Amino acid sequence: MALSGVEVSKHDSKESCWVIIHGKAYDVTEFLPEHPGGMGIILKYAGKDATEEFEPIHPPDTLDKYLDKSKHLGPVDMSTVAKIKEAEDPEEAERQQRIADKPLLSQCYNLMDFESVAKRTMKRGAWGYYSSAADDEITLRENHEAFHRIWFRPRILVDVKKVDFSTTMLGTKVDMPFYVTATALGKLGHPEGEVLLTKAAKKHNVVQMIPTLASCSFDEIMDAAEGDQVQWMQLYVNSDRAITERIVKHAEKRGCKGLFITVDAPQLGRREKDMRSKFTDQGSNVQSGQATDTSQGAARAISSFIDPSLSWDDIPWFKSITNMPIILKGVQRVEDVLKAVEHGVQGVVLSNHGGRQLDFARSGVEVLAETMPVLRELGLQDRIEVFVDGGARRATDIIKALCLGAKGVGIGRPFLYAMSAYGVDGVDRAMQLLRDELEMGMRLIGCTSVDQLNPSLVDIRNLGSHVTGVPRDHLGHKIYDPLVTPGFKP
Numbered sequence: 001m002a003l004s005g006v007e008v009s010k011h012d013s014k015e016s017c018w019v020i021i022h023g024k025a026y027d028v029t030e031f032l033p034e035h036p037g038g039m040g041i042i043l044k045y046a047g048k049d050a051t052e053e054f055e056p057i058h059p060p061d062t063l064d065k066y067l068d069k070s071k072h073l074g075p076v077d078m079s080t081v082a083k084i085k086e087a088e089d090p091e092e093a094e095r096q097q098r099i100a101d102k103p104l105l106s107q108c109y110n111l112m113d114f115e116s117v118a119k120r121t122m123k124r125g126a127w128g129y130y131s132s133a134a135d136d137e138i139t140l141r142e143n144h145e146a147f148h149r150i151w152f153r154p155r156i157l158v159d160v161k162k163v164d165f166s167t168t169m170l171g172t173k174v175d176m177p178f179y180v181t182a183t184a185l186g187k188l189g190h191p192e193g194e195v196l197l198t199k200a201a202k203k204h205n206v207v208q209m210i211p212t213l214a215s216c217s218f219d220e221i222m223d224a225a226e227g228d229q230v231q232w233m234q235l236y237v238n239s240d241r242a243i244t245e246r247i248v249k250h251a252e253k254r255g256c257k258g259l260f261i262t263v264d265a266p267q268l269g270r271r272e273k274d275m276r277s278k279f280t281d282q283g284s285n286v287q288s289g290q291a292t293d294t295s296q297g298a299a300r301a302i303s304s305f306i307d308p309s310l311s312w313d314d315i316p317w318f319k320s321i322t323n324m325p326i327i328l329k330g331v332q333r334v335e336d337v338l339k340a341v342e343h344g345v346q347g348v349v350l351s352n353h354g355g356r357q358l359d360f361a362r363s364g365v366e367v368l369a370e371t372m373p374v375l376r377e378l379g380l381q382d383r384i385e386v387f388v389d390g391g392a393r394r395a396t397d398i399i400k401a402l403c404l405g406a407k408g409v410g411i412g413r414p415f416l417y418a419m420s421a422y423g424v425d426g427v428d429r430a431m432q433l434l435r436d437e438l439e440m441g442m443r444l445i446g447c448t449s450v451d452q453l454n455p456s457l458v459d460i461r462n463l464g465s466h467v468t469g470v471p472r473d474h475l476g477h478k479i480y481d482p483l484v485t486p487g488f489k490p
């Protein structure tokens, strides 16, 4: 016999707290103090239907995995549940209008177009989470700016009739030299979440990296893959190593072809747009003896499990629990690339986490330019695959990175924005646009395959200089220019 909404609504306090998720009631009273996201966010939905809030943040198997079966109270007759009246929210009404007025997908001509549409159409909390970066977001901007300090030295009079930009990454043949990097909480942007990225990656034969903090469950994302589609696993290492071992072994058993251990996030960065979003749940939560300050937005709330003690000493253990290639994601200087070679891992991602961690960390592409000459000098360039991510928005950014020696380039936000604004068709178009740009870029640089891309094709003399130009002389530019100011009488 299904529970009634009235019955559930009686359990709306810390003393007795029931919530409804996907039409079933759960007694979460005892779980409240352990919830990483704090008690407040659950209590806000005590006695009510919390599905909409729950969905983007938690993989579907969360309750089965973490809530004792005795607390699963069974189905609820949803016709008896009072709909949570979202007070008429003028902002939401305007947002819906912007969605209705958004440009046609065919009017998106580059990856930044998707960002522009997503910014106007996404919910504030979701936009805040995806777009945010640490502190003053200097590194976020530098990631893309750095590509602007790399200029091409194209070759001419090369027969570029046939251009092939396929390559291999960790032994997998891919059609294009980029991959879908791990970005958490896909359902914040689209109700179907990361499985849409899986579908688009399959269509364009590029690799998808599955995030630990995906909204979809790991198995859902693996199940969404087709045929011999290759996926990698991104791992945040849990303080409870038994959980980590279980996740890694399961990923290998399911056929993941790479373990990308995130090493730049002993704790998630302070991302102020995220902190200001509605995920900021007031009140704190005592969790295994430590107060969890949930006023740090979604990022902090969902990442308290991450182990800040992770160190080089752990690498032998990882090598003992898996045969997957191990790649360190978030390496930010050549000395650590050399240590990665010493420790016998198969790859590194030169990355600052999309600027979401340490502000003023250098761009991945600048670290790449520092790294590859040293590896070549030591004859180590074939000992390790070097990937880079952060700020890549054009195929020319990808080509620049490959000229400098990258094996492939990870792309994050653009695919999230494309998915959020236009679903799987958006991601498909984004990848198609990159395909078109790659064809043109390779042709105009005078190369017919990625193995021809080399440092002589780029000028990086300015890459390492972070000096900004002379501050723009706005006054002079705009006002004190008598020759062109109409009506000015000298």
Ligand SMILES: Cc1cc2c(cc1C)[n+](S(=O)(=O)[O-])c1c(=O)[nH]c(=O)nc-1n2C[C@H](O)[C@H](O)[C@H](O)COP(=O)(O)O
Residues within 6 Å of the ligand: 129, 130, 131, 143, 181, 182, 183, 184, 211, 212, 213, 234, 262, 268, 299, 329, 351, 352, 353, 354, 355, 356, 389, 390, 391, 392, 410, 411, 412, 413, 414, 416
């Ligand atoms: C945009 C974004 C990036 C995240 C990301 C979530 C978002 C919304 N998350 S995070 O919440 O914890 O920070 C992850 C993550 O799960 N794990 C990870 O290794 N990198 C994470 N990253 C970093 C990502 O893998 C790339 O390093 C970064 O996105 C590359 O920069 P662009 O976005 O400019 O392409």
